Every structure is written in structure tokens, then in C-alpha cells.
Amino acid sequence: MTTNVGSLGDLQRAFQDYLLVTNDALQSAVRDTRKADRVTLLDVYRDGYALRLIEVLTNDYPGLMAMAGPADFDHVARAYIAAHPSRHPSVRWFGAGLADFMAKTAPYDKAPAAVEMARFEWALGEAFDSADVTPIAADVLLGLPPEAWETLAFAALSSLHRCTFAFEVAQAWQRRDEVEPGNLEVSRSDEPVTWAIWRPERMTSFRSLEPDEAAMLDALVAGRCFPELCETVASFTGDDQAPARAAWLLRTWVEGGMIASFEH
Secondary structure (H helix, E strand, O other), X not given: OOOOOOOHHHHHHHHHHHHHHOOHHXXXXXXXXXXXXXXXXXXXXXXXXXXXXXXXXXXXXXXXXXXXXXXXXXXXXXXXXXXXXXXOOXXXXXXXXXXXXXXXXXXXHHOHHXXXXXXXXXXXXXXXXXXXXXXXOHHHHHOOOHHHHHOOEEEEOOOOEEEXXXXXXXXXXXXXXXXXXXXXXXXXXXXXXXXXEEOOOOOOEEEEEOHHXXXXXXXXXXXXXXXXXXXXXXXXXXXXXHXXXXXXXXXXXXXXXXXXXXXX
């Protein structure tokens, strides 16, 4: 290399700019060889950078790959890389903005099912990488005195995500390995459905929620006490059935490992 780029720090910044923003100023610091010119030599690194990030996105979004196929996935991945160069020390978080990018960028914004698949898959990954928390056991609640339930409030696992989808992305995701890439079909739901995504132990779990369950779970996450949870359910079921329904839902969440702690 020649030395007209300046210090080592200047050279490193110029190399980063070449990879991230297609700044060709670095070319003057590189010499041609007998086997290849400077542009070809530098493009090895530029292409390698993109290919590594595409590999990361492929691992993070297998459902999206199954929907789009290799060519279309490569297209959206390269567009995302150009718009959002990697800034985090770990590539694990590089794909965090993909769903938002697709939702706001043509032509990907014309594929809402694909956007929802990306949101679902990122929520799965976030839940899996969340901090380890041991859920409470049902027998702990059963041992509480009756008066404790008047002020009893709960904290959900930090891994818990609630997502509402207009398409059956969760059902389609489970079929992702059964079809050739590009052939995964995702149907629209009759109405939007809220899903809970969480990691109670080593495996991420997810399931759909009934409307009253989704509302009660939102109230629980907001710190509402058990009588207020019952009031939330009562708007769906009526006052007579609300306590039994709320208790049943709470037990379902505890047994499913969704609740981290409680206080009263």
C-alpha cells in the first residue's frame, strides 16, 4: 500500500468507509497486483462483509427465507445492509430493525405477511436471548391466605413478548422446513390475533391468546392487582364468571412458566 491515506487510524477509517458507505477514496492506498487490480482486491472484503451479514440474517429469519426464497431474500438483505450498516459489536443484534425497514421501504412494504414473519422471528430470538429467570410454581400461590389476593400483583418473565398478527405467521413458521425456500404460504387470519412469546426454560414457547386473555395479560404486565385483573376479564365475560375465568387464566400462565414473581 502507498502512504497517502495518512496514519494507521486514517487507513482503518477509510477501509471501514469503503465497506460501509462505498467510499472509494481507499482505492488510492492500494496497489494493483499481477493477478488482480485494486478494485477487485478490495471488493473481496466488501463482498465478504455483505455475505457474512446475509448469513446472519438467514439464520435469524428462516421463516422469511422460506417465504421469499434465496433471490428475494438476498435482495431485501442487501438493501437492509446498505441502509443499516452494522454498528453493534455483536452481529447477533444486526437484524433488529429488519421488520421496521421492510414495513417502511418499497417494495417490501407491499408484503405485510413477510413483515409480520420478520417481527415474529425477531421476537422469538429476543425471548430466547433474554435473561434466565425461574418461573414461580403453582403451589406457592395455593399456599397464600385469602386476604393476600386482594392486593396480589405479578411480574411476567422478562422474555415475554405480546405480538398481534393479521396473518398466520406462527402457524406458517412451524412449516418452514417442510417446503422449498420460496414456497411457504402464509394465510390471513379471519381477524387479528395476539400471541404470547416467552422462554420459561431452555426452549422458547409461543401460543395464541383469546381476547380476554390478551387484555388480562396486558393488565398483569402493567402491574394491576388480581381484583383489577378480574375487572378486566369482566368486560368480556360479565361479573359472575370473571373471577373463575381470571383464576383459570392465571393458573394457565403459572403452569406454562410465564410468571416470574408476585407481591402483595
